[in-house]
Amino acid sequence: xxxxxxxxxxxxxxxxxxxxxxxxxxxxxxxxxxxxxxxxxxxxxxxxxxxxxxxxxxxxxxxxxxxxxxxxxxxxxxxxxxxxxxxxxxxxxxxxxxxxxxxxxxxxxxxxxxxxxxxxxxxxxxxxxxxxxxxxxxxxxxxxxxxxxxxxxxxxxxxxxxxxxxxxxxxxxxxxxxxxxxxxxxxxxxxxxxxxxxxxxxxxxxxxxxxxxxxxxxxxxxxxxxxxxxxxxxxxxxxxxxxxxxxxxxxxxxxxxxxxxxxxxxxxxxxxxxxxxxxxxxxxxxxxxxxxxxxxxxxxxxxxxxxxxxxxxxxxxxxxxxxxxxxxxxxxxxxxxxxxxxxxxxxxxxxxxxxxxxxxxxxxxxxxxxxxxxxxxxxxxxxxxxxxxxxxxxxxxxxxxxxxxxxxxxxxxxxxxxxxxxxxxxxxxxxxxxxxxxxxxxxxxxxxxxxxxxxxxxxxxxxxxxxxxxxxxxxxxxxxxxxxxxxxxxxxxxxxxxxxxxxxxxxxxxxxxxxxxxxxxxxxxxxxxxxxxxxxxxxxxxxxxxxxxxxxxxxxxxxxxxxxxxxxxxxxxxxxxxxxxxxxxxxxxxxxxxxxxxxxxxxxxxxxxxxxxxxxxxxxxxxxxx
Amino acid sequence: xxxxxxxxxxxxxxxxxxxxxxxxxxxxxxxxxxxxxxxxxxxxxxxxxxxxxxxxxxxxxxxxxxxxxxxxxxxxxxxxxxxxxxxxxxxxxxxxxxxxxxxxxxxxxxxxxxxxxxxxxxxxxxxxxxxxxxxxxxxxxxxxxxxxxxxxxxxxxxxxxxxxxxxxxxxxxxxxxxxxxxxxxxxxxxxxxxxxxxxxxxxxxxxxxxxxxxxxxxxxxxxxxxxxxxxxxxxxxxxxxxxxxxxxxxxxxxxxxxxxxxxxxxxxxxxxxxxxxxxxxxxxxxxxxxxxxxxxxxxxxxxxxxxxxxxxxxxxxxxxxxxxxxxxxxxxxxxxxxxxxxxxxxxxxxxxxxxxxxxxxxxxxxxxxxxx
Numbered sequence: 001x002x003x004x005x006x007x008x009x010x011x012x013x014x015x016x017x018x019x020x021x022x023x024x025x026x027x028x029x030x031x032x033x034x035x036x037x038x039x040x041x042x043x044x045x046x047x048x049x050x051x052x053x054x055x056x057x058x059x060x061x062x063x064x065x066x067x068x069x070x071x072x073x074x075x076x077x078x079x080x081x082x083x084x085x086x087x088x089x090x091x092x093x094x095x096x097x098x099x100x101x102x103x104x105x106x107x108x109x110x111x112x113x114x115x116x117x118x119x120x121x122x123x124x125x126x127x128x129x130x131x132x133x134x135x136x137x138x139x140x141x142x143x144x145x146x147x148x149x150x151x152x153x154x155x156x157x158x159x160x161x162x163x164x165x166x167x168x169x170x171x172x173x174x175x176x177x178x179x180x181x182x183x184x185x186x187x188x189x190x191x192x193x194x195x196x197x198x199x200x201x202x203x204x205x206x207x208x209x210x211x212x213x214x215x216x217x218x219x220x221x222x223x224x225x226x227x228x229x230x231x232x233x234x235x236x237x238x239x240x241x242x243x244x245x246x247x248x249x250x251x252x253x254x255x256x257x258x259x260x261x262x263x264x265x266x267x268x269x270x271x272x273x274x275x276x277x278x279x280x281x282x283x284x285x286x287x288x289x290x291x292x293x294x295x296x297x298x299x300x301x302x303x304x305x306x307x308x309x310x311x312x313x314x315x316x317x318x319x320x321x322x323x324x325x326x327x328x329x330x331x332x333x334x335x336x337x338x339x340x341x342x343x344x345x346x347x348x349x350x351x352x353x354x355x356x357x358x359x360x361x362x363x364x365x366x367x368x369x370x371x372x373x374x375x376x377x378x379x380x381x382x383x384x385x386x387x388x389x390x391x392x393x394x395x396x397x398x399x400x401x402x403x404x405x406x407x408x409x410x411x412x413x414x415x416x417x418x419x420x421x422x423x424x425x426x427x428x429x430x431x432x433x434x435x436x437x438x439x440x441x442x443x444x445x446x447x448x449x450x451x452x453x454x455x456x457x458x459x460x461x462x463x464x465x466x467x468x469x470x471x472x473x474x475x476x477x478x479x480x481x482x483x484x485x486x487x488x489x490x491x492x493x494x495x496x497x498x499x500x501x502x503x504x505x506x507x508x509x510x511x512x513x514x515x516x517x518x519x520x521x522x523x524x525x526x527x528x529x530x531x532x533x534x535x536x537x538x539x540x541x542x543x544x545x546x547x548x549x550x551x552x553x554x555x556x557x558x559x560x561x562x563x564x565x566x567x568x569x570x571x572x573x574x575x576x577x578x579x580x581x582x583x584x585x586x587x588x589x590x591x592x593x594x595x596x597x598x599x600x601x602x603x604x605x606x607x608x609x610x611x612x613x614x615x616x617x618x619x620x621x622x623x624x625x626x
Numbered sequence: 627x628x629x630x631x632x633x634x635x636x637x638x639x640x641x642x643x644x645x646x647x648x649x650x651x652x653x654x655x656x657x658x659x660x661x662x663x664x665x666x667x668x669x670x671x672x673x674x675x676x677x678x679x680x681x682x683x684x685x686x687x688x689x690x691x692x693x694x695x696x697x698x699x700x701x702x703x704x705x706x707x708x709x710x711x712x713x714x715x716x717x718x719x720x721x722x723x724x725x726x727x728x729x730x731x732x733x734x735x736x737x738x739x740x741x742x743x744x745x746x747x748x749x750x751x752x753x754x755x756x757x758x759x760x761x762x763x764x765x766x767x768x769x770x771x772x773x774x775x776x777x778x779x780x781x782x783x784x785x786x787x788x789x790x791x792x793x794x795x796x797x798x799x800x801x802x803x804x805x806x807x808x809x810x811x812x813x814x815x816x817x818x819x820x821x822x823x824x825x826x827x828x829x830x831x832x833x834x835x836x837x838x839x840x841x842x843x844x845x846x847x848x849x850x851x852x853x854x855x856x857x858x859x860x861x862x863x864x865x866x867x868x869x870x871x872x873x874x875x876x877x878x879x880x881x882x883x884x885x886x887x888x889x890x891x892x893x894x895x896x897x898x899x900x901x902x903x904x905x906x907x908x909x910x911x912x913x914x915x916x917x918x919x920x921x922x923x924x925x926x927x928x929x930x931x932x933x934x935x936x937x938x939x940x941x942x943x944x945x946x947x948x949x950x951x952x953x954x955x956x957x958x959x960x961x962x963x964x965x966x967x968x969x970x971x972x973x974x975x976x977x978x979x980x981x982x983x984x985x986x987x988x989x990x991x992x993x994x995x996x997x998x
Contacts, residue, residue: 016761019806020931024923027804027939028916034946035912039905041953045863046901053863060860061876230880 062239063229066201069220070166072247074180074210076256077284077485083180083211085166089142091115091150092135095127097159104157108138111153112146115139118302126185137203140167140299168204168211168298172256174291175263178319179254179283179421179483181209182294198222207297208319210252210483213420217487220247251485253282253497258609262287265605270314271593272321274466275606278579278588280499281470281479283419285606286463288320322417322424325459326592330370330387330530331547331575332408332454334516335468336395337380338505339407341512345398348515351379358393360445367393367449370548384519387530387546389453396452401443404451405431410505411468412478413460419481427464430457455550465577466590473543473579473588475513476505517543521582534576534600540611541582546600547575574599580607643692643988648917652965652980655910656681659891659966662903665873666887666894667968673887680970684977691981695989696930699982700754706743707751707774713740714781741782741790742975746982748775748794749936752801757929761805768811771802786831789960793944800939801932804922854890855954857883862896862904862953869900887968889960892952907966908949915942921987930986937979944976 045053074083091112098104109115119139127136138160142150147162154160168183170176183204186194190205199205200222206212223244228236262273266289275285292309301309309317318324340346356374357366369375369389375382383391396404409415414429428434430451432443450456460468463481471478480500487495507513520543523531530546551572576599579588587610591599660677667673717740752771759767775798783791803812827835861877870876875897878886886894895903918938925931941964948963950956962972 016928019761020804020928021923023804023806024919024931024935027800027935028919031912031915031919031942034942035908038908038946038949038953041950041955042862042896042901042904042908045859045953046866046896046904049863050866053860054866056860057864057877060857060882061880228876228880231882236880 061228061230063227065225065227065235067223067225067241067244068166068201069222069244070246071168071183071204072214072218072220072249072487074218074250074252076252076254076259077282078255078257079251080256082172082176082252082254082256083168083170086169087164088140088167089144089147089162090137090165090167091139091142092161092163093123093127093138094135094159094161099158104160105138108150108157108160111149112139112142114143114146116302119300122300135161135163170294172259173293173295175260175287176254176256177209177291177294178288178321179209179286180294181211181213181421182207182297183211184297185300204298208423209421210250213422214250214484217250218247221245246490248490249488251487252483253277253284253485254286254483255284255613257613258285258606259287261285261609262602262606263289263291265602266593269593269596269598270320271591271596271599271602272324272462273602273606274321274463274590275610276466276470276481276588278470278473278585279479281467281481282485282499283463283481283483284587284610286321286483288318288324290314290316292316319421319423320592321462322419322421323461324592325425325427325461326573326575327456327458327549328413328454328460328465329547329549329573329575330389330453331465331545331577331590332413332458333384333387333392334472334520334545335408335411335413336392336404336452336454337384337516337519338472338507338512339404340392340395340399341380341509341515342407342507343399343403345395345403346380348380351377352391352394354378354388354390356390358390358449360397360449363446365446381515381519381522384516384545385522385526385529387523392452393449396448397445401431401448401451404448405429405434407505411471412464413458413468417463417467417481419463420483424463425461427461428457428459454547462590462592464590465575465592466588469577469579469590470585470588471502471505472513472516473585475510476507478502478504517582520545520578524578531576531578531600533597534578534604538580538604538607540580540607542578542580542607543582543585544576544578544600544603547577548597549573549575551595568595571595572597576600576603578603578607580611642689643984644689645917645921645984645987648914648921648980648984648987651910651914651917655907655914655965658906658910659963661872662891662895662898662966663887663968665875665898666878666891668879669873673968677968680973684973687974688977688981688984691978692984692988694985696925696927696933696982696986699750699933699985700757700927700929703747703750703754707747710740710743710747711778711781714744714778716740718781718784739787739790739971741778741785741787741794742971744778744782744794745790745797745940745975746937746978748778749797749801749933749940752798753805753929753932753936756801756805756932757927761928763802763805763807768802768807771798775799775802786834787960788834792947792959793940793961796943797936797940800943801936804932804935804939805928854884854958858890858893858952859954861886861890861893865897865900865903867901869896869898869903872898874898889948889958889962889967890952891967892949892963895966896952904949907963911942911945911964915939918942918983921983925986934983934986937983941976941979 070085073081073085075081095101105120115138123136123138142162150162170180170182184207185203186199186205194205198219198221202219202222206215206218211218221244224242226239228239230236258275262275262285266273266287270290272288273285274283276283296305341348354369354374354376356369356372359366367389370387374390375386375388378386378388378391380391382388408429414427416424416426430447435441435443435447435457447456451458467478467481478501480502482497482499484497486497521541523529523544523546524534524538524542525536531544534542534544549572551570573595574593574597576591577589579585587607589603589606591603593599593602660674663677664674751774755771755774756763756767763771775795779791779795782794857877861875861883864870864877875894877883877897878894883890883893892904892907895907899906915938918941919935922931922934922938925934944961945964947956947959948961951958951961962969964976965973
């Protein structure tokens, strides 16, 4: 049958007419079948795979975009802005929409010469951390002129666009750099720890200081926008919106005026100042100098600038106030006096004759006094006033290292102050246990002797000394140090920081406090006091104590020869701690000046500024009392 | 001379040689095409007007061609074919001088593609040649007929314009098929095609190879050449039974679907009118084809029968290949959807086809011809 129908040339009896007609009919059948096949395929796509394709179609057009919350601004106690958000123009690239990225980058460099190789390198690195369909920043801080130039060339650069962004700005620049810290681009390490959902639209994260410590509060909560986009990612319309919750506004205890004055007081030297409110532990000023401009970091610092900062001999990136660990030296003497009185090693009347040196029984080594000739007859008050080493050698030797260490840790030595700066270091309060654990050596009696005058293994930060002075001024009552004063959320609800009291130091006789307070007052006011450089003309009563931290230890014999050290970096550091007013203390201060003896003058300038800010009545009252 | 009394579709009062059912079907398809195009073209009145103007001029061309009696076509056939062939060679030489693809011949006031002429000239020439010889065809007849088709095909494919080359091959092949070419030849063609495929592969342009690979695995390269297929399948599939509604297709309007006004316009129809819209197009195409074959069947000479069969087959198979390609069944080749896709040249060619078919259908008195 088939053969008959389908092989017409073998059946010559079949007419041409029949052949042609048959083939035509056959074609009609074929067309019908082909049409049917198309319909089946169409049915399959539209009915069986409808859900699959409908989802893909929605995915194509709908996008959920994160809306970055504005970062909370940071203000000082009086509302002066310390960190704010400024609008800047940013050139961004969506790599998915760029066909020849390298070529486009080279071309865009031609029209925007300010785009450096550094920028491109940074962009290439950032791009790899992002999805291909999300923008990565190519260049920050475009000038208005550059924005105009780019706009006129934009059609040549699909996938490139300019957006206005809020950029962190620190108006006090170097003066606040260490405490406020700065924000920078989120790095790979941080990427693992942050809440990726909340940081979807965020490029920056607090890297140091307050910015880092209060990152959670400052960041806010990301918002979302559901948008319809076309194939180029261009937003056609916004379908729905969930606004972001902006970060909270933070008020610090810092007083910008005092911070500025303290910064200026350290001009030309390396050092730091810590000024704290003794009534609640709030930090009024915390300066480390030299410093750096944190605004460099928000834009992505160039590797050259960064190297310069890193390799500078003055170490501007180093936060001396909380990370600078120095031997506290003679500034520990008031605290040692409290420890000696409380531990019974000395009493108010106990006196020694100071020949200028001290020897441990059975050892020939002579521990010298800073004053070669000695101070004559010395009791505890005089010892603090003239900073007599020999008295405290004796006191320390009698008291023993364990009693010393236990009392000093009550003053906060060797422990973190708990201030809201993440970089803080605890320092070292040496003890036999510590030495065993860290140095694998046993404790020698000689160790106790040098510890008694704050040398040896003992290391403390300026902030720790300010804290110890504050506890002393309040006769044992101390507060956890803090810089947060209050925060305000977007509904204007205030959350005020309430000070956290530490467990107070209880002495068997509270009179001991007075003995030390008086002795410290004498440091400033007495002719023989070591604090003469501070100046007794201050219009407020001050209790203070000086200190000289040895950098380069001279041998015993050299000491006599009064070798003059010419190398600046081998010169001693100077300390000054104080609280004022003596009778009802308000503030405590610690100043460290490296390789210069000017700590007390710096403290004077800062305290003057503090009290000048008070009302005139106070000044009158106290000048008469002076 | 045997004159069959077939029903007349001549409209005596107007003097038009119009096949009314075919005319109505063409109008329906073209009208539906305009509706889809309005949406696919981004609701641009300019696009719509331009396409309408083309349609009107194409209708005039059809009316004009339907007036010419079939025997005139027959007598012009060799001339038309050889002119077409010469133009193809001319285009090739100009293309050599210029760079890249050269399909157009610029006559200053008018640009046209000689390959379009061949869509008509090749089936005419083969029908003319077979008509001169005997049916059933002898082997030399078959070989010469095949050569008449393959030479222009090769020239067009070289341009490179694979879509048109395939259409010309379909046109020529369908004449041979309609003339009763033995099944064995088609089987032989299929086998030799399969054997030659690996060799032919080397002659394909890179983009053509890519399209073939992409057809098999579109997901391998979702942003490259697989993109067309994926996006058009999304458009059609997401249309569902009734579609997203006219002007509501997101795939086309947000530019996810490429070439949505031209080669991929069927996907827009599928997205906005769903299964129903797709079936309407397929049905119209099929009924037009069936009507065309009916006219061919009733034609009075071997030449006209073969020619009409070939032209209507080319029309239908173009539509089939286009729709199958848009639905991801056949590789992406540049074949437009007849009467619907935006663009003038292809439209004119198809209306010329219908003009010739109508001429064949309405001139039923053939003076010097009879069916042998």
